[in-house]
Amino acid sequence: MAEVIRIEALTKNYHTDAGEVCVLKGVDITIQSGEFVAIMGPSGSGKSTFMNILGCLDKATSGNYFLNETDTTTLNKDALASLRNHVIGFVFQGFNLLARKNLIDNVALPLVYAGIGAKERKVRALEVLKSVGLEAYATYLPNQISGGQQQRVAIARALINRPKLILADEPTGNLDTKTSQEIMDLFCELNDKEKITIVLVTHEPDIAEYSKRLINFVDGRIQHDGLTAHFQASHV
Amino acid sequence: MIFMMLQEAWSAMSANRLRTFLTMLGMVIGVGAVILMSSIGAGTQAKVKESIASMGSNLFIVLAGSMTSGGVRIGSGGVQTLKMNDASAIEELSSIKAAAPVVPGTAQLVYQSANWNTQVSGTTPAFFEVRDWPSEEGSVFSDSDVRSATRVAVLGKTVATNLFGDESPVGKTIRIKNSPYIVLGVLASKGQSLDGRDQDDTVMVPITTAQTKLFGSQFKGVVRFIMVEAVSESVMDKAEEEMQVLLRDNHKLRPNAEDDFTIRNLTALANTAAETTKAMSLMLAAIASISLLVGGIGIMNIMLVSVTERTREIGIRIAIGAKQRNILLQFLLEALMISIIGCLIGVCVGIGGAYGVSAFFPISVVITQSSIVISFLVATCVGVFFGFYPARKAANLEPIEALRYQ
Numbered sequence: 193m194a195e196v197i198r199i200e201a202l203t204k205n206y207h208t209d210a211g212e213v214c215v216l217k218g219v220d221i222t223i224q225s226g227e228f229v230a231i232m233g234p235s236g237s238g239k240s241t242f243m244n245i246l247g248c249l250d251k252a253t254s255g256n257y258f259l260n261e262t263d264t265t266t267l268n269k270d271a272l273a274s275l276r277n278h279v280i281g282f283v284f285q286g287f288n289l290l291a292r293k294n295l296i297d298n299v300a301l302p303l304v305y306a307g308i309g310a311k312e313r314k315v316r317a318l319e320v321l322k323s324v325g326l327e328a329y330a331t332y333l334p335n336q337i338s339g340g341q342q343q344r345v346a347i348a349r350a351l352i353n354r355p356k357l358i359l360a361d362e363p364t365g366n367l368d369t370k371t372s373q374e375i376m377d378l379f380c381e382l383n384d385k386e387k388i389t390i391v392l393v394t395h396e397p398d399i400a401e402y403s404k405r406l407i408n409f410v411d412g413r414i415q416h417d418g419l420t421a422h423f424q425a426s427h428v
Numbered sequence: 429m430i431f432m433m434l435q436e437a438w439s440a441m442s443a444n445r446l447r448t449f450l451t452m453l454g455m456v457i458g459v460g461a462v463i464l465m466s467s468i469g470a471g472t473q474a475k476v477k478e479s480i481a482s483m484g485s486n487l488f489i490v491l492a493g494s495m496t497s498g499g500v501r502i503g504s505g506g507v508q509t510l511k512m513n514d515a516s517a518i519e520e521l522s523s524i525k526a527a528a529p530v531v532p533g534t535a536q537l538v539y540q541s542a543n544w545n546t547q548v549s550g551t552t553p554a555f556f557e558v559r560d561w562p563s564e565e566g567s568v569f570s571d572s573d574v575r576s577a578t579r580v581a582v583l584g585k586t587v588a589t590n591l592f593g594d595e596s597p598v599g600k601t602i603r604i605k606n607s608p609y610i611v612l613g614v615l616a617s618k619g620q621s622l623d624g625r626d627q628d629d630t631v632m633v634p635i636t637t638a639q640t641k642l643f644g645s646q647f648k649g650v651v652r653f654i655m656v657e658a659v660s661e662s663v664m665d666k667a668e669e670e671m672q673v674l675l676r677d678n679h680k681l682r683p684n685a686e687d688d689f690t691i692r693n694l695t696a697l698a699n700t701a702a703e704t705t706k707a708m709s710l711m712l713a714a715i716a717s718i719s720l721l722v723g724g725i726g727i728m729n730i731m732l733v734s735v736t737e738r739t740r741e742i743g744i745r746i747a748i749g750a751k752q753r754n755i756l757l758q759f760l761l762e763a764l765m766i767s768i769i770g771c772l773i774g775v776c777v778g779i780g781g782a783y784g785v786s787a788f789f790p791i792s793v794v795i796t797q798s799s800i801v802i803s804f805l806v807a808t809c810v811g812v813f814f815g816f817y818p819a820r821k822a823a824n825l826e827p828i829e830a831l832r833y834q
Contacts, residue, residue, distance in 0.1 A: 244828050247747070249747060249827045249828045249831065250826075250827075250828045269751075269752055270751045270752060270753075273746065273749050273750060273751045273752075274749065274751070276746075276747060276748060276749045277748065277749020278749070282747055282748065284831075288740075288743075288744045288747070288831070289744075290741055290744060292439060292440075292443055293439075301745070301748060302748045302749050304432055305745075305748065305749040305750045305751065305754055306749065310431075310432065349748065353749075
């Protein structure tokens with residue numbers, strides 16, 4: 193199995209009025225292709241910051257981050273944008289769909305920035321919408337469908353450029369239990385069938401249960417990194 | 429890609445119609461004002477140009493008079509110091525193309541039951557050359573008419589219309605001061621002069637006829653003024669100097685005596701008038717273009733608001749792979765679209781306004797292509813210039829901060 197993510201001695205500091213705040217204090221992680229990793233930790237433990245760095249939305253203060261064997265710390269903004277477009281699919285807690293665009297256009301948006309023609313965009317957008325079971329709503333606006341459906345659309349958008357890696361930041365945080373389960377089933381299916389590597393942040397143990405590997409952050413450091421079952425057992 | 433971006437810009441514009449409309453209004457008024465003002469300017473300039481062209485080119489007028497008699501200074505034309513031989517002497521100068529002595533007066537004209545009071549000028553055939561004034565019908569009188577002081581007349585267009593109506597005047601006999609004159613021809617229309625006089629309201633007769641038969645001057649061979657045409661514009665100054673020397677010599681003036689004549693460079697005067705109208709129309713356009721600038725600032729203002737409002741949207745776009753130039757282009761295109769559409773409407777408003785002005789006011793307007801092209805280019809530049817800062821602001825957003833923006 194090839195490694196998708198290798199992180200070495202990663203730190204992240206923020207400048208605030210109160211002075212330097214150290215959010216990540218040296219993190220080393222390797223994630224192999226096809227893994228399903230859950231990241232947990234209390235508020236302020238640095239898990240969201242870590243996730244943003246994984247998604248190339250934020251830059252580390254020091255340390256190395258190899259994504260797909262590319263050292264991201266040396267890349268410029270446009271190269272990072274290209275990585276976000278081609279390698280990573282991002283799913284947010286708040287869905288982050290564009291309210292003015294219908295579902296097809298929302299899903300197809302990454303393809304616009306990948307430079308793909310209108311016809312192919314439409315075909316592929318319909319295809320992924322179908323795979324998440326929403327092809328019937330293709331021309332709806334985001335505010336015309338439910339939260340669970342919106343998150344499916346967001347997942348479809350994350351999938352459209354056939355990414356190696358899906359990063360999900362509390363994807364079920366705004367959803368009820370039943371819808372959360374459906375979303376998690378979808379992630380499992382993508383992981384099983386498409387062999388897409390999935391990293392998701394959550395603070396709910398029963399959501400983390402869907403993963404195979406669990407990384408627990410405490411105060412900017414990794415406190416646990418191992419099988420999900422082991423961690424759950426030790427915290428019951 | 430570019431079509432997609434255009435669609436994107438369009439949908440962003442139509443998302444907030446009233447605001448887009450108001451932003452556009454700035455451009456509409458700016459461009460409309462520029463086009464309207466420059467049409468009025470161009471119209472005025474065209475009118476002045478027409479008058480100047482009708483005057484003849486490289487023109488001098490030599491007026492008699494301006495002499496001091498016992499401490500009393502008498503204005504131009506007040507004394508009769510110019511003679512026929514002054515005109516023929518001037519014509520001999522190498523820098524002079526032609527010189528026409530003129531004796532003006534007014535007289536009552538009668539043809540059958542119609543009559544008309546107008547200016548009757550005695551002159552030589554050179555006059556028609558100097559003023560560049562050909563006959564439209566029939567012909568003008570010849571040098572032999574001048575030599576033998578025949579009773580012939582050439583009518584201005586207005587006089588011909590007033591005396592003859594639709595009838596052709598050529599060959600007919602009219603009465604000037606009760607003496608019969610044969611009409612040789614009708615002059616082509618010249619229109620208004622710079623000071624608004626109708627140049628066509630005039631009759632020309634041989635100068636000798638005017639002197640001896642019509643007005644009967646007490647001094648033989650006296651003329652009121654001489655119209656002079658120089659060979660070219662470049663010799664105008666030289667011609668003026670030569671004429672002065674020649675006339676002083678002819679009039680036997682002592683070196684310390686004042687000139688008993690006045691030479692006026694009509695072409696220079698006309699050029700000054702042209703310069704003035706040009707400056708006026710430039711000023712009009714400059715004032716109008718200030719509103720174009722204000723329109724541009726309006727666009728910038730709205731684009732800045734729009735970028736702030738859509739920070740989250742920009743964050744999403746960046747997060748899923750939009751490069752800086754994509755975001756830059758998106759907002760730049762939006763600004764450009766507002767200014768170009770505003771400009772198109774403004775062009776229509778400006779042209780409509782120009783026609784409106786010419787319909788309701790006695791102002792002539794000329795809509796120039798260049799004013800449309802220039803205002804279009806300026807509007808585009810304004811769009812790019814004032815759209816660039818907000819667009820760059822959007823493109824430089826950090827993805828994580830943009831996404832967190834509420």
